[in-house]
Amino acid sequence: MMYYEKYGENDQNVIVFLHGMNFVHCFSKQTAALTKKYQVIVPHLPGFGRNFDCIFSTDLACEQLSELIRSMGVKVTLVGFSLGAQLCLPLICRYPELFKGAIMISPWLIKDGAEVEKLMKQQADNEKNLRSGSISLSVGLSKEERLEHKEYCKNVSMKSILAAIDNGILLEKYPQYSEADLPLLAICGMKETTDMRKSTRALAQKNPHCAYDMWDGAGHNIPYKFASRLNKTIEEFMTKLN
16 A cells, blocks of 8 residues: 555645655645645655655556555546656556646656666765755755655665666657647756756657746756745646646
């Protein structure tokens, strides 16, 4: 059973936030702002948070997420960041009946193999820093969230970190994406990697229902450094769905 957090009471307008790698709290500023209008669900992806006692895999994540969402009995809107944005792709392609729409923030779906290997090596070399949970000090988490994040980082397996990076999710593997008939939005920062910018454009190019936007000044930090703008974007997207 996948562990998840639930906020808000509007069970007809449900947003499922898919967090980034080893950062369950990346959407904390969205959950705080949006729960008056929407029910917000934050699953802990396999290998991370309170779901640390298994190793991440794309198939396991999609299986657990689809079971969780199906149990809600209503279509939901996906909002994913980084790893969570990548997972939006197989989810909407495999289970289109579960979703009203999806927002993909900082998707990495066109990947240079050398960049994947480089990032995996960086994470393995920086395991001590990874386990410290130091990012929580710079993104505006509450004291309780900082303590939780630090505990989650202590428990995470390096195998899950490496599997989340080398997750096999590539846009070219999902030709059915071009026929996905639901509203889609891809967002990234202008300071993000070339692969992420290419991925964001390609999502819009391959599906007529997908819009895209690139934010000046933003890097791989949109949910917490550009929270007000993202919250407004999500609300506008949700309004168009209803």
